[in-house]
Amino acid sequence: MADSRYGERHRDIVPHSHSGEGESERMHRPHSGFHGRERPPQCSRREFLGMASLAAGAALLEASMLGAAQARAQATLSSRGAKLFDLEQVADGIYAALARPQAMINSNAAIFVNKHDVLVVDAHSKPSAVAALVAQLRREVTSLPVRYVVNSHFHWDHIQGDAAYGKRFPDVSFIASEATRQLMAENATGRLKQSLEELPKQIEEQRARLAKSTDSRERAFYQDQTAQMQAYRRELSQFTLELPDLTFKEGLTIHDDAHTLALSFQGRGHTAGDVMVFCPEKKAVATGDALIGFLPNIADGYPKEWPRTLEKVGKLEFEALIPGHGFVDKNRILLRGLSGYIEELTEKVAKGSHQDKTKEELQQEITVQSLQSLAEGRYADLVLATLKRFQPWYGTPPNLSEPVRANIADIYSRLDAA
Numbered sequence: 001m002a003d004s005r006y007g008e009r010h011r012d013i014v015p016h017s018h019s020g021e022g023e024s025e026r027m028h029r030p031h032s033g034f035h036g037r038e039r040p041p042q043c044s045r046r047e048f049l050g051m052a053s054l055a056a057g058a059a060l061l062e063a064s065m066l067g068a069a070q071a072r073a074q075a076t077l078s079s080r081g082a083k084l085f086d087l088e089q090v091a092d093g094i095y096a097a098l099a100r101p102q103a104m105i106n107s108n109a110a111i112f113v114n115k116h117d118v119l120v121v122d123a124h125s126k127p128s129a130v131a132a133l134v135a136q137l138r139r140e141v142t143s144l145p146v147r148y149v150v151n152s153h154f155h156w157d158h159i160q161g162d163a164a165y166g167k168r169f170p171d172v173s174f175i176a177s178e179a180t181r182q183l184m185a186e187n188a189t190g191r192l193k194q195s196l197e198e199l200p201k202q203i204e205e206q207r208a209r210l211a212k213s214t215d216s217r218e219r220a221f222y223q224d225q226t227a228q229m230q231a232y233r234r235e236l237s238q239f240t241l242e243l244p245d246l247t248f249k250e251g252l253t254i255h256d257d258a259h260t261l262a263l264s265f266q267g268r269g270h271t272a273g274d275v276m277v278f279c280p281e282k283k284a285v286a287t288g289d290a291l292i293g294f295l296p297n298i299a300d301g302y303p304k305e306w307p308r309t310l311e312k313v314g315k316l317e318f319e320a321l322i323p324g325h326g327f328v329d330k331n332r333i334l335l336r337g338l339s340g341y342i343e344e345l346t347e348k349v350a351k352g353s354h355q356d357k358t359k360e361e362l363q364q365e366i367t368v369q370s371l372q373s374l375a376e377g378r379y380a381d382l383v384l385a386t387l388k389r390f391q392p393w394y395g396t397p398p399n400l401s402e403p404v405r406a407n408i409a410d411i412y413s414r415l416d417a418a
Contacts, residue, residue: 015252084132085109087140088328090320091282093258095141096328097133099124101392103206103228107158109133110277110286110322115257117147120165121277121286122324125157126235127164134168145169148254150263151176151244152288152324153271154183155300156192162242175252176244177265179273188241196233203229221394266290267309268302270324276313283319291335293326293386295403296342298410302417303346310339326386337379344373345404349411359412366408368400 084106085097093113099106106129110121118137123130134146146169151159154176165172176184203226210222246252254261259281266276274290289297290309298306313321314335321329329335345366352362374380380400387398 013246013252013254015248082132083136084129085136087111087136090322090328090330091279091284094279094282094284094320096320096322097136098327099129099325099390101390103225103392104232105157105325105391107288107324108322108326110284111137111141112261112277112279113142113144113258114147114254114261116144118142118144119148119150119254119261119277120146121150121322122152122158122288123149123161123165125160126232127161128231128235130161130164130168134164146172148172149174150275150277150286151180151184152275152277152286152290153273154180154187155271155289155297156188156195158288158324159184159188159242160192160236160239163240166242173246174242174244175246175248175263175275177273177275178247178249179265180271180275181244181247181273183271183273184241184243189239192236192239196236199229199233203233218394221392225392266312267305269306269309270296270298271300272302274309276316278316278318280317283317284322285313285316285318285320286322287313287324289324291321291323291329291338293323293334293383293390295383295400295407296338298342298407298414301410301414303342303349303411303414304417307339307343307346310335310342314339326390327382333378333382337373337382341371341373341379344371345407346411346415349408350415353412353415359409362412363405363408366404368404371404374400374404 082100084100084102086100088096088098090096095111095113097109097111099108102125104125106124106126107122109124112119112121124133146165149162149165149172151162151174162174165174206222206226206229210219210226213219213222248263249265251262251264253263259279262278262280264276264278265273268274270289270292274288276285276287276290278285290306290313296306314332319330321332321335323329323334326334348366348371349362352365357365368374368380383400384398387393391398
């Protein structure tokens, strides 16, 4: 694929299909430079100056409860200039941008540095997070332009920063599966509108907690959470949906001089259109929320199919897996653990449903302690570590009971998802 901006280049973008029938779809826009709409002049880059770095996850887990609570309160403070990501190099030219705790959560991003440009997987919950990451990449990794942004799926915390890439890099292409593009078009704007309407209630809840707080660290925590929510509400009131302009049905490969990037839809799981990005030479894969360090969100998921999709991912020859949220998986504990948990919980919910048990009855019957996939330890310990490291909290540390109850409810309603 030739591009005169960078002189001589050798790159091919090749659609592919396991069945031989898949096709790539280029969405034509009136003006390729502006993606079919007028854009304002590029605004000045908001440089996000670094603040005190987060303690390492291991250090956090080893700290006393009081020390952990204090660390969390300090780590989530979002005064102007906060550093929102921790960059971890997972292979030559490949980085994981691990999202630090925020009241309105950001996704991780996977960064693939090509010969002349960059491919980024996922664009977080807000444009300001994209601005923060771009500035950090230029300070710490590369000044090459972002040429591709992959939307791994359609959820808000992975796509709402897309437009910020469009403003900063006029030649950027947004890539997704056909299903994800359709789901973005159908759901993104409406869901955001609904969430913004619900946000004032959440802000008031934070203010109520603040009013009851007497400890200075606790007050600082709730003040910061409130400020983050207010800032998010202001920023996203001007949201512009940026739909992907390059889509595929089953797969698409970018042959760059630096490496090969194989984009694929391996099957339904977290959503109907989850995209994986695999670099075979560097043995790294990015999954979006098809793999996640928390217990999964199954509200738009396909619980009966999800473990089979993860089984296909597991057949890839990788040494590092960058999930949609949480730590990089280098030993497949997360991959195997999540697959086993979804499969076990789905079997239990399906059995109860066939016995005409209600959702509420199953939520009482199926507990964290009753699930072998969580009782074995390593996976459950990793999920708890991820919650403590990547979600904002103060006081009592997160537990798995409420996420399991939520998963039971979602699986109950999604058992026969078409």
